[in-house]
C-alpha cells in the first residue's frame with residue numbers, strides 16, 4: 001500500500017470508529033483522498049430509528065468533502081470489519097458517479113488493509129444521468 005493510500009485507509013478506520021450503528025452493529029468508515037492535497041476526508045455510517053434516514057459512510061464522506069469545498073477526488077477507501085470487505089451500495093455508487101469519472105478507484109478494505117480494488121464503472125456500469 002502506498003503511503004498516501006495508507007494515510008487514507010487510516011482516516012477511513014478512524015471514521016469507522018465514529019460510526020453510529022446501534023441497529024445494524026455494522027460499523028463502516030470511508031475516506032476520500034482529495035486530489036492535489038494531503039487531505040483525506042472521512043465519513044461514517046449514521047443510522048436512524050427510522051431506517052430510511054440512515055446515511056452510509058461513503059455518502060457521509062462525499063457530503064462532508066463537498067460541504068468543505070472539495071469535489072475533486074483521487075480515490076475512495078471503504079473500511080469494514082468484514083471478509084470479504086463490503087461493496088458500496090447503489091445509492092452511494094450513484095452519488096460517487098455524480099462527482100467521479102468512470103475510472104475512479106474504489107478500494108475495499110478491512111482492519112488489516114486494502115483487500116480489493118475496483119474502478120467505479122465496474123461497480124456501477126450504467127449510472128443514472130439527468131442530462
Ligand SMILES: [Zn+2]
Nearest residue numbers: 056088089092
Ligand atoms: Zn451506501
